[in-house]
């Protein structure tokens with residue numbers, strides 16, 4: 364029997380702190396009018412002290428599990444797509460696994476910038492379709508505010524923090540992720556890059572002095588690339604899924620710039636009423652932007668069970684991709700009484716105790732075994 368990967372849970376988490384265009388105009392030489400007219404962004408959310416990619420991701424994950432009515436212990440795989448991981452290693456996915464107490468889940472990070480959420484969805488869907496796993500948590504989580512040079516007006520106006528999560532579950536019922544397209548062109552690697560801090564250019568006082576640990580971007584080149592590839596990837600994903608553009612209810616694009624989205628929609632000949640846009644309130648949250656836009660559209664009743672959706676993204680790499688989805692929502696058989704988010708504090712206590720017990724056992728093992736291995 365053919366297996367399908369359905370999106371059965373969804374959740375988001377954004378920091379409370381809001382940075383408006385007027386706030387930015389007090390920090391760099393810019394204006395509210397310039398930012399709105401060139402990007403469509405009015406405000407963005409910025410992580411506070413104590414918030415991080417993993418903490419936002421874990422909150423979004425528990426909300427998504429609550430919608431799917433499954434507990435963290437049911438999750439087989441966690442993929443965190445991010446360009447602002449907590450560390451080079453271990454993966455942020457492992458930290459999320461620990462924070463939510465997902466005892467049997469494998470976990471890894473996926474680095475494909477703003478396209479990452481689509482690629483992570485595709486990877487998780489394929490693992491479910493082959494039967495190797497049944498339940499996956501796919502996260503797009505970013506705190507890009509920590510990589511932004513707050514003195515560079517060409518980039519600091521764009522980015523915001525946030526996280527979104529989908530639960531994917533296997534079923535024989537047709538639907539869910541129907542196709543995906545993944546592309547890359549590394550010849551454009553330098554167009555959007557954090558130059559230092561990796562193995563090529565390890566952090567030194569000089570790299571910090573030169574600001575090479577910040578995001579560097581050639582905005583116009585990225586703009587041109589984005590409008591070109593969004594049409595192409597959307598059409599390919601639709602064709603692979605055996606749909607036509609007329610049958611698509613919603614195009615949910617990566618939320619980078621209102622003008623990029625409008626140009627792509629025009630080229631696709633899709634009216635803006637069928638395109639989900641929320642970047643005015645969140646800015647560019649990179650790989651978190653597609654789940655953030657999707658969850659808002661579900662909450663306000665636009666996206667409904669039975670809708671056909673195309674997700675399309677682009678970003679650093681260069682990378683781009685799209686996925687066509689038949690939105691089914693909660694699977695009929697999953698009606699369990701589980702509330703990971705309503706009892707968020709309880710789950711946090713459980714996950715923390717679980718983590719401390721594991722650390723304690725390791726400590727005791729160390730005492731017993733000493734230096735012997």
Ligand code: UT7
Nearest residue numbers: 392393394397401477516517520582583585586619620678
């Ligand atoms: O997830 C993918 C991430 N990246 C993107 O999606 C970025 C795609 N690119 C863009 O969104 C746009 O290129 C930007 C919004 C970044 C820039 O808009 P633009 O229309 O391409 O502006 P520009 O770079 O051509 O700059 C036009 C002028 C320049 O001044 P001069 O040289 O004409 O005197 C800039 O210095 O605007 C100036 N400028 C600003 N002025 C006020 C650049 N940034 C600002 C600013 N406020 N924040």
